[in-house]
Amino acid sequence: MLDVSKATAVGANIRQARIAKGLTLDQLARQSDLTRGYISLVERNLKIPSLAALLRMAAALEVNVANFFDPNAEPAPRYTLFRREGGNVPLFQDTFGVVPLATGRTRKMMEPFLLSPPHKSATRASHAGEELLFVINGKIAIKLDGEELVLGKGDCLYFSGETPHEVRSLGRQKAEVLVVVAQNATT
DSSP states (O other): OOOOOTTTTTHHHHHHHHHTTTOHHHHHHHHTTOOOOHHHHHTTTTSSOOOHHHHHHHHHHSTTTTTHHHHOOOOSSSSOOGGGGGGGSSOOOOSEEEEEEEETOOSSSSSEEEOOOOOOOOOOBSSSEEEEEEESEEOOOEEETEEEEEETTTTEEEEESSSSEEEEEESSSEEEEEEEEOOOOOO
């Protein structure tokens, strides 16, 4: 379960993982296809990283995204349980609400999140692996490499994460979307 007090330390945890891996900012930037300046801002908690950026940095550092939220998480013996009633709030409340759902497991092949997309399209993203979106509530528009699809409650979309994509909520309320990203198994 996400400890919100630890979520504010995401930048410091990324920096710690980078240093532990023996990488400079420039090396991480090259390996994650991000800029040195962007990573520096994220590490100093001056910039909130997108989900795609977190996935790219995690792949370059050979860790799960959950490591950025809690680097000391122990693998659960059989399962990880997330309870909505636990008071967990989205990490980035102002624009893109992101709640990691399986931070307790350090070795996993999937990264599940609850997502609340903004009404204005977020920055276009792409990342390694595959992605599944399932609309729990509301309605979203997703652009996949220029083609816009509209999905409503109960709709599901599966696609290659390498396809440039951007998503936004439609209607009065922000949508709630289950997002599962599958990448190569990491430690």
